[in-house]
Amino acid sequence: MGLITIVVPCYNEEAVLPAFYEAVCEVAASFKKSEAFEFLFVDDGSADSTLAVIQGFAKHDRRVRYLSFSRNFGKEAAIYAGLRHAKGGLVALMDADLQDPPDYLKPMYDAITEEGYDCAAARRVSRKGEPKIRSFLARRFYGIMRRISNADIVDGARDYRMMTRQVVEAILSVTEYNRFSKGIFGWVGFKTKWLEYENIKRAAGETKWSVWKLFKYSMEGITAFSVAPLALASFSGIALCGVAVIAILFIIVRQLLYGGSAFGWPSMACIVIFIGGIQLLCVGILGQYLAKTYLEVKERPVYIVREASEEEAQV
Ligand code: UDP
Ligand code: MG
Numbered sequence: 001m002g003l004i005t006i007v008v009p010c011y012n013e014e015a016v017l018p019a020f021y022e023a024v025c026e027v028a029a030s031f032k033k034s035e036a037f038e039f040l041f042v043d044d045g046s047a048d049s050t051l052a053v054i055q056g057f058a059k060h061d062r063r064v065r066y067l068s069f070s071r072n073f074g075k076e077a078a079i080y081a082g083l084r085h086a087k088g089g090l091v092a093l094m095d096a097d098l099q100d101p102p103d104y105l106k107p108m109y110d111a112i113t114e115e116g117y118d119c120a121a122a123r124r125v126s127r128k129g130e131p132k133i134r135s136f137l138a139r140r141f142y143g144i145m146r147r148i149s150n151a152d153i154v155d156g157a158r159d160y161r162m163m164t165r166q167v168v169e170a171i172l173s174v175t176e177y178n179r180f181s182k183g184i185f186g187w188v189g190f191k192t193k194w195l196e197y198e199n200i201k202r203a204a205g206e207t208k209w210s211v212w213k214l215f216k217y218s219m220e221g222i223t224a225f226s227v228a229p230l231a232l233a234s235f236s237g238i239a240l241c242g243v244a245v246i247a248i249l250f251i252i253v254r255q256l257l258y259g260g261s262a263f264g265w266p267s268m269a270c271i272v273i274f275i276g277g278i279q280l281l282c283v284g285i286l287g288q289y290l291a292k293t294y295l296e297v298k299e300r301p302v303y304i305v306r307e308a309s310e311e312e313a314q315v
Pocket of ligand 2: 095
């Protein structure tokens with residue numbers, strides 16, 4: 001296999017990058033001599049000195065390559081760019097904050113080279129040290145996602161993984177603009193070994209994900225990998241029609257039996273508002289998919305590179 005590329009998306013990570021680099025270098029040194037390492041840092045439009053720190057590494061270490069985006073395009077874009085530019089026969093994807101333990105590179109490597117897996121990925125079995133509400137929402141999201149989509153998303157799965165060139169090519173062949181990597185990894189299939197570990201707190205710096213950002217991310221995931229909400233919209237329409245028919249029959253029968261049906265305005269108002277709400281919800285769901293289609297049809301690039309290490313083509 002020869003070369004192992006470590007792809008690292010970085011967004012305002014100046015505080016933690018030196019520790020990360022050192023830790024991975026240490027692990028790299030423990031590998032067989034025949035395995036060469038390559039670092040590919042993707043600076044996702046950081047506002048701090050992340051790029052300067054990376055350039056500092058590159059100056060004295062020829063294994064370090066980097067791409068720097070013209071603005072913050074998001075982690076998904078950074079992952080895509082990293083995979084596109086990776087040269088290794090094996091490619092590993094790691095967060096910069098040391099939440100992905102570098103010691104796992106070796107077992108991942110063994111799983112692929114010795115046990116015949118195409119891909120080895122890490123999965124958190126606990127979410128210790130994370131706000132309770134966040135863990136709860138994340139669990140619900142994975143539960144729903146598994147039920148309504150055909151992308152096999154494992155609870156607690158991280159983006160931390162090592163894969164063969166074949167898997168990388170498969171992921172790159174998914175060229176959509178709205179990228180939800182966790183879904184794409186599951187969708188392309190292949191034999192994946194899951195390595196489990198306890199949650200580890202960020203080594204330094206801050207998380208880039210607020211609850212609101214995570215909510216938007218989960219909506220992105222659902223609309224990118226499932227059309228179940230559309231089915232839900234039509235289903236609730238049919239169900240409400242059923243309820244309306246029953247109500248109409250009820251009123252007719254009551255009118256025939258007792259007469260004088262001019263009462264019940266408050267309940268009528270409630271029903272009108274309720275149905276109006278459902279209709280707006282359904283139009284909203286349609287809108288979500290339409291918006292996605294619109295963005296997809298424009299075929300904008302997923303990211304734009306402003307600066308890169310010398311040998312990088314300016315794609
Ligand atoms: N990241 C990125 N672009 C963004 C947000 C995050 O490249 O817009 C990177 C970040 O630098 C880190 C990884 O994605 O290497 C995971 O981010 P973070 O640790 O903030 O997320 P968490 O681990 O809390 O889910
Ligand atoms: Mg993190």
